[in-house]
Amino acid sequence: MDITHRAKLVDQSVLSPSTRWFRFESVSAELPFEPGQFYRLTMQDSRGTFERSFSFSQTDLLLPKNQFELVVSAVAGGRATNWLFNADLGAEVTLQGPYGRLLLPEPPAQKLLLIATSVGLAPFLPMLARLQAQSPEHPRLVHLRLGVRSPDEFLYEAYLTALHQQYSWFDLSLFYSRQMPEQPDPWAYSGYVTEGLSAETLDAATDRVLVCGNPKMVDDVYQILRSKGFGPKTVVREKYVFAAQERTAKPKASSAADAALLQEKIKQYTTKQRD
Ligand SMILES: Cc1cc2nc3c(=O)[nH]c(=O)nc-3n(C[C@H](O)[C@H](O)[C@H](O)COP(=O)(O)OP(=O)(O)OC[C@H]3O[C@@H](n4cnc5c(N)ncnc54)[C@H](O)[C@@H]3O)c2cc1C
Known part of the structure; x- marks a missing residue:
């Protein structure tokens, strides 16, 4: 209920x-x-x-x-x-x-690729905080590809760049679709988040992808990932559809059983991370 x-x-x-x-x-x-x-x-x-x-x-x-x-x-x-x-x-x-089922993968991925446009970044922020707190030096790789229009739309810039500079496991790529910064950082690119995605080193057997934001971007990303051997079990997509579109796909509430299962998975995940 x-x-x-x-x-x-x-x-x-x-x-x-x-x-x-x-x-x-x-x-x-x-x-x-x-x-x-x-x-x-x-x-x-x-x-x-x-x-x-x-x-x-x-x-x-x-x-x-x-x-x-x-x-x-x-x-x-x-x-x-x-x-x-x-x-x-x-x-x-x-x-x-x-x-929502846009969650940190269990078992943890060898490489976790997070792809977002604009406020599609929102659900990844608590995930990054959780990863940082659980195992600041873990050997796996997390790569965030974030798409924004212009430098003044780079959300959480201080938080993300500090994380990138502090931890070798966190890789950051910023894609500017309309205007590049005057002095671009090494992680800045011109274009959409799909830029160079087909050439990114990824292994569908060990890596996982989470995609969030603009529905068209999510579809474009998924199409590229399909050609690299990924599918519905290895890519989790959350589309920020408009309210009118959302009504046709209203999410199912988590039942008490779902919540218990989720807690159990989290417990297993946290224990593994500490080992
Ligand atoms: C699972 C999920 C999570 C979400 N999380 C977030 C979040 O964390 N942050 C966030 O900002 N939004 C998020 N959204 C989107 C959010 O729910 C609203 O749809 C959004 O804030 C617009 O609502 P509104 O009432 O202001 O516009 P509406 O009154 O719904 O729309 C006004 C008009 O603008 C059009 N429209 C609506 N959205 C857009 C758009 N993005 N681009 C172009 N035209 C549009 C509509 O078709 C309509 O004609 C999420 C959506 C989903 C499905």
Whole structure:
């Protein structure tokens, strides 16, 4: 049975010309989630109530469990955009979840390729924090390919570049589709996230790919990966479809049995990481 939580907006800030960061706090309970999962938020405006899905994006593993963070991209004339971008602190939403199977692979992949455009980065942020906390020096490789339009849209730049500089397991590639930085870093490329993907060293037997964001990008990436021997079991895709498209593919709520299975998998994964 779905549990509906209530939460109020407690903080927000501007991340880039098109995106904002929000922190909410549940007034009643903890909000269970595994890095990569999303909740469905219900908001109310002058036309009534409406739902939108958002990935939890917190990187602070010590964030109280009744709080969550969102990274939201503005859509012109969008209802959720209007609600969120104009909300005062204290504004309330209700939410249900967690949903989604965009999770860290179990058993861990030899190489984990994360591919996102814009706010499609959101679910990967808690994953990177989890990986960093679990085993800062693990021998496996994590490669993030992030697509943005321009340098001022490079979300979480400080966090991602620090991670890249600190840990040899974390590789970063930034793809600028409209405007390159004036002084590009070694990890900056011109074009879309699909640029050079067919030439990336990947082995479908040992490596796993998670893709999130713009539906067309997700399809384009998947097509390239298919030609490299990957398939539905080795690539997990999450499309940020619009609300109208989403209604036709409403996610199934996790049952208590699903949650128990997930916890067991996580326990096994954490134990393996410590060995
Ligand atoms: C599983 C899942 C997780 C998601 N997580 C996030 C997240 O973490 N952060 C985030 O910002 N979004 C996320 N989204 C998208 C989010 O749910 C909303 O669809 C988005 O915020 C737009 O909602 P809106 O109410 O502002 O626009 P709407 O009122 O739904 O749309 C207004 C108009 O704009 C069009 N439109 C809607 N979205 C776009 C778009 N992206 N590009 C062009 N036209 C568009 C619509 O067709 C409509 O005509 C997620 C979606 C899914 C399915």
